[in-house]
Amino acid sequence: MKIADLAVLRETGECSMATIRDVAKLANVSIATVSRVINQNGYVNGETKKKVNNAIELLKYKPNSIAKGLASGKTKTMALILPDISNPFFSELARAVEDSASSQGYTVFLCNTDSDTNKEKDYIRKMKDRFVDGILFAGHTLQEPEIKTLEEEKIPLVVLDRAPGEDICLVVRSNNREGAKLAVRHLLEIGCNKIAHIYGPQEVATARERLLGFEEAVKEFSWYTPSLLEQGDFTIKGGMDAVGLLLKRHPDVDGIFTGNDLMALGALKKLKQLKIKVPDQISLIGFDGIELTEITEPEITTIAQPIYQIGSLATSLLIKKIEGSLLLHKSHEIDVELVVRGSTKGNSKVIS
Amino acid sequence: MKIADLAVLRETGECSMATIRDVAKLANVSIATVSRVINQNGYVNGETKKKVNNAIELLKYKPNSIAKGLASGKTKTMALILPDISNPFFSELARAVEDSASSQGYTVFLCNTDSDTNKEKDYIRKMKDRFVDGILFAGHTLQEPEIKTLEEEKIPLVVLDRAPGEDICLVVRSNNREGAKLAVRHLLEIGCNKIAHIYGPQEVATARERLLGFEEAVKEFSWYTPSLLEQGDFTIKGGMDAVGLLLKRHPDVDGIFTGNDLMALGALKKLKQLKIKVPDQISLIGFDGIELTEITEPEITTIAQPIYQIGSLATSLLIKKIEGSLLLHKSHEIDVELVVRGSTKGNSKVIS
DNA sequence: GTGAAAGCGCTAACAG
DNA sequence: CTGTTAGCGCTTTCAC
Numbered sequence: 164m165k166i167a168d169l170a171v172l173r174e175t176g177e178c179s180m181a182t183i184r185d186v187a188k189l190a191n192v193s194i195a196t197v198s199r200v201i202n203q204n205g206y207v208n209g210e211t212k213k214k215v216n217n218a219i220e221l222l223k224y225k226p227n228s229i230a231k232g233l234a235s236g237k238t239k240t241m242a243l244i245l246p247d248i249s250n251p252f253f254s255e256l257a258r259a260v261e262d263s264a265s266s267q268g269y270t271v272f273l274c275n276t277d278s279d280t281n282k283e284k285d286y287i288r289k290m291k292d293r294f295v296d297g298i299l300f301a302g303h304t305l306q307e308p309e310i311k312t313l314e315e316e317k318i319p320l321v322v323l324d325r326a327p328g329e330d331i332c333l334v335v336r337s338n339n340r341e342g343a344k345l346a347v348r349h350l351l352e353i354g355c356n357k358i359a360h361i362y363g364p365q366e367v368a369t370a371r372e373r374l375l376g377f378e379e380a381v382k383e384f385s386w387y388t389p390s391l392l393e394q395g396d397f398t399i400k401g402g403m404d405a406v407g408l409l410l411k412r413h414p415d416v417d418g419i420f421t422g423n424d425l426m427a428l429g430a431l432k433k434l435k436q437l438k439i440k441v442p443d444q445i446s447l448i449g450f451d452g453i454e455l456t457e458i459t460e461p462e463i464t465t466i467a468q469p470i471y472q473i474g475s476l477a478t479s480l481l482i483k484k485i486e487g488s489l490l491l492h493k494s495h496e497i498d499v500e501l502v503v504r505g506s507t508k509g510n511s512k513v514i515s
Numbered sequence: 516m517k518i519a520d521l522a523v524l525r526e527t528g529e530c531s532m533a534t535i536r537d538v539a540k541l542a543n544v545s546i547a548t549v550s551r552v553i554n555q556n557g558y559v560n561g562e563t564k565k566k567v568n569n570a571i572e573l574l575k576y577k578p579n580s581i582a583k584g585l586a587s588g589k590t591k592t593m594a595l596i597l598p599d600i601s602n603p604f605f606s607e608l609a610r611a612v613e614d615s616a617s618s619q620g621y622t623v624f625l626c627n628t629d630s631d632t633n634k635e636k637d638y639i640r641k642m643k644d645r646f647v648d649g650i651l652f653a654g655h656t657l658q659e660p661e662i663k664t665l666e667e668e669k670i671p672l673v674v675l676d677r678a679p680g681e682d683i684c685l686v687v688r689s690n691n692r693e694g695a696k697l698a699v700r701h702l703l704e705i706g707c708n709k710i711a712h713i714y715g716p717q718e719v720a721t722a723r724e725r726l727l728g729f730e731e732a733v734k735e736f737s738w739y740t741p742s743l744l745e746q747g748d749f750t751i752k753g754g755m756d757a758v759g760l761l762l763k764r765h766p767d768v769d770g771i772f773t774g775n776d777l778m779a780l781g782a783l784k785k786l787k788q789l790k791i792k793v794p795d796q797i798s799l800i801g802f803d804g805i806e807l808t809e810i811t812e813p814e815i816t817t818i819a820q821p822i823y824q825i826g827s828l829a830t831s832l833l834i835k836k837i838e839g840s841l842l843l844h845k846s847h848e849i850d851v852e853l854v855v856r857g858s859t860k861g862n863s864k865v866i867s
Numbered sequence: 868g869t870g871a872a873a874g875c876g877c878t879a880a881c882a883g
Numbered sequence: 884c885t886g887t888t889a890g891c892g893c894t895t896t897c898a899c
Contacts, residue, residue, distance in 0.1 A: 182876055193886040198878060206884050228586045228645050230876035233891050238581065240645075247610065249806075254606040258599065262626050270645060272615050273595070273625045293580050293592075293622060367827070382873095399810050428810050435812040454601075455807065458751050458780050460787040534892055545870040550894060557895095558868055582892030585875050 178258065178302045178354050190218035201226055233296065240366045241481060242284065242290035244274040251425070251453045252470065253301065256323075259474025260299060269296070278458035289409040291318065297485045299323070299477055303367045307331070319484035326368035329445045332351040334494040337371050338505045339450075342466040342499035343376025344460055346420045346448045349464070349501055353508075355418030355446055359391040361405040362431065363422035370397070373422050373450060389415065402429025409436070424456050427463050431506065446507040452500075462507025468499050531641065533574035542570035553578055569639060583866065593833060596635065597653040603777070604804045604822065605653065610828025612651060619834050621648070633654045643757075648840040649837045651675070651829055655719045659683070672835035673829050676721050682737035685836065686846040687829045691721050691802075694818040694851035696726025698772045698800045701816070701853055707770030707798055711743040713757040714783065715774035722749070725774050725802060747778045754781025762789070770795055770832075775799040776808050779815050783858065798859040804852075813857025820851050 183201075186264040187194040190280040192211060200215045201402070207215075218224070230253040232238040243260050245253045264271045272295060273284040283302060286307060290298060297319035305322065310332050313320050325334045349371075350358050360377040361368030374392070381387045402421055406429070409416065421427040427449030434441050441447050441461060449456060452467025476495065483489035522819065524709065535553075539546040544563060552567045559567075570576070585588040595612050597605045609625070616623045616666040626638040635654060639661060642650060649671035657674065662684050665672050666803070677686045695712075704711050712729040713779040715722030726744070747753040754773055773779040779801030788792050791805045793799050793813060801808060804819025828847065835841035 167540060175657075180876095182878080193648065194877080194878080196888080199885085204879085207678065208884060211620075211885080225644055225878050227585075229581060229590065230891090231878075232581045233579075233585050233893090234876075234878040236878095236891080248600065248613065249603070249606045249610040251601070251606070254601045254603075254609075257606075257625065260602040261600065265626075265641075270624050270641065272622050274617075275610060289617075289622065289809075292577055432810060432812050458807075459811070460784050463732055480895060507787055514597060532892095535894080545891080547870060547872095547895080548868085551869085554894085559870060563868080579892050582875090585877090585891085586892095586893040586895080588875080748884080 402426030785788030
């Protein structure tokens with residue numbers, strides 16, 4: 164066999180990628196057998212398997228994933244569709260998704276939508292055209308029709324942060340409402356007497372839920388009035404602007420809960436510019452738990468979502484769905500956690 | 516033809532994706548012709564073209580990108596290999612790359628290497644296995660052998676931030692050395708008398724170049740001593756630690772230039788903790804121009820690279836290389852720019 | 868200008 | 884347990 168081996172090796176040229184046929188020839192078996200040992204399905208005799216593996220090694224054979232995709236319909240790819248990768252929340256998430264996906268043999272396509280419905284649709288179409296095995300969708304404007312279509316086409320989908328009640332697809336989301344209450348409770352405990360909320364865009368489910376939680380937590384108090392609410396847009400600049408407006412109406416607030424961390428960052432910056440001491444004069448708490456909350460001085464107290472775990476979980480669920488080992492559409496609600504840091508500690512009214 | 520059309524429509528089922536064959540049948544031409552009109556190559560009669568386009572429309576035909584990839588060897592995908600997408604610098608870059616790529620019909624695979632040589636090699640292999648049309652590589656530990664191999668295999672490659680002199684591949688990078696000098700010059704102009712540099716990991720080309728630039732700019736001064744250099748690791752925490760060590764040795768520095776913005780962020784935080792006023796007591800300047808330099812109070816002066824443009828440019832160059840309209844390997848050196856902000860303004864010695 | 872036909876490299880029945 | 888064979892959907896010579 165040795166001479167034959169070399170002959171084959173010479174024939175294949177060794178330069179241009181070896182194919183399954185080359186392996187079959189060298190191992191003296193059919194390509195079907197080679198396919199079997201590669202994919203570990205079907206029965207293959209131990210001896211034969213060894214021969215094949217040898218040949219594979221010799222030829223440095225790598226299955227062609229494109230051909231495999233064409234023949235099998237599975238591409239081992241997934242789409243990660245999100246508003247903007249340069250937003251720290253989503254980049255942390257993306258990191259988790261990619262880690263998890265790649266460790267399970269999947270490769271991920273990156274798609275930025277800017278939360279623009281047209282771009283979202285576009286990317287969904289593009290990704291379908293690329294025959295991704297599944298889609299991980301983070302955003303909020305995905306419309307029901309699109310979801311239904313995907314379901315009908317049997318394209319596995321996992322959605323992050325979608326509103327509750329819309330259980331037509333698999334959703335992973337945090338307990339936003341409870342988180343907001345946690346935030347308010349914390350501010351109350353450290354002695355705040357007048358708490359404001361800077362809420363996010365109301366098209367965004369998470370923003371709605373956090374606002375709802377806030378309202379539920381404060382409505383019983385006599386100091387509460389709707390003008391303690393101020394709209395923000397989930398950006399740093401938005402947080403700065405909102406704080407400015409808010410303080411004009413209510414110079415005496417002593418606690419601010421922002422709908423996300425980016426706005427908390429902006430709020431903190433604005434407060435510093437206004438020479439208002441945090442937390443001495445105003446306590447500040449955000450929501451999300453992005454790493455940036457730790458870079459400021461003081462660091463920002465926040466309701467932390469386990470962003471990395473959420474990404475990992477969503478990815479694993481998606482893969483399970485792809486591989487057929489997940490049939491239910493149960494939504495996953497993740498618990499959030501209060502992380503106390505400098506922006507709310509040491510409040511003058513703490514020691515009561 | 517109408518009846519026939521409908522018959523065909525019914526035959527294809529309309530549900531499962533139409534193929535090029537269906538289009539050919541409906542338009543009464545061969546699949547070769549359909550392929551020609553789709554890809555706009557070869558001569559096709561105007562009439563015929565119209566018929567074909569009609570059929571395509573009717574059947575809502577979409578070329579199967581996988582089959583196309585297998586047959587043509589081009590996948591219209593590219594790999595974006597970078598250390599860590601959750602690093603703001605790279606997420607800004609990734610955003611640019613994806614924007615540019617998708618607008619030119621390419622889809623991008625995301626790969627995080629943590630600057631780990633093994634992961635880098637792994638991903639390069641994976642991406643080759645997926646037959647990406649090209650690779651955009653941001654990192655520093657890519658070894659010559661790998662580059663050579665890619666060149667030999669004719670896989671277009673664009674590298675970001677690689678050291679100069681290694682012009683065996685297409686490189687896009689900033690003028691780090693000049694930038695460092697710019698930083699020092701600025702600190703001198705505002706009156707600093709003792710300037711320290713917190714440099715990044717020396718495996719990283721950019722860190723080396725910036726250190727070099729710094730040394731060149733300060734070596735002529737009598738106050739300069741190598742102990743004004745402190746090693747950092749390009750992270751926020753690294754910046755904090757480095758400042759601590761530095762100030763123990765030289766409590767009297769009045770200017771600090773950090774090798775990147777993340778470390779400047781850390782430095783600023785540490786200085787605040789130490790109750791050292793920025794810029795009154797110490798002026799601080801970073802390098803990169805990431806958006807986060809604007810969220811602190813004071814905002815951080817920095818040597819800004821046009822991150823978005825770098826990403827766009829690199830992507831466009833890669834695509835040109837892929838599509839054969841770029842033959843030279845000329846490296847691109849991008850100019851950086853001094854962006855003066857609060858962390859260096861108002862220095863007490865300015866008004867001289 | 869257009870069509871026929873031979874693949875691209877692999878999977879998946881279906882025989883044996 | 885293994886081989887044969889028919890595709891997956893498209894590109895691409897090479898004739899007509």
